[in-house]
Amino acid sequence: MVHPGTFQGSRKEFLIGEKMKYRAAVAGGFVKDAIADIQRRYFKRFPIDIPHSEEPSPEHLAAVDDSEPEPEPLVLDKENLSPEEYEEQMKKLEALVTLRKEVM
Numbered sequence: 001m002v003h004p005g006t007f008q009g010s011r012k013e014f015l016i017g018e019k020m021k022y023r024a025a026v027a028g029g030f031v032k033d034a035i036a037d038i039q040r041r042y043f044k045r046f047p048i049d050i051p052h053s054e055e056p057s058p059e060h061l062a063a064v065d066d067s068e069p070e071p072e073p074l075v076l077d078k079e080n081l082s083p084e085e086y087e088e089q090m091k092k093l094e095a096l097v098t099l100r101k102e103v104m
Helices: 009-017 019-028 031-045 058-063 083-103
Strands: none
Touching: 009 019, 009 031, 019 031
8 A cells, every 4th residue: 555645635735836846946957946945845844843743724824924924933041040950941941852753
């Protein structure tokens, strides 16, 4: 039996919809920029903390605004956190990475 692939549902639809932009980027020589933009837009629709097995709601997808600036990434400041707070934040980040690795 053929493996159905990791991307299903609206995730797969989104990526298939980006094929023409990717082809144009290959032809135009700006693949890295196109991939960065596709990834940026993908993660607006499908945040890393939502498992691949879970579809986002149609309302969430409809509310995505690609022109909206990206939120600032979480930066752990070891100097302004207690050792316990820093450890707790690191565990949360590690859990997100582990979650994503498990579904891939």
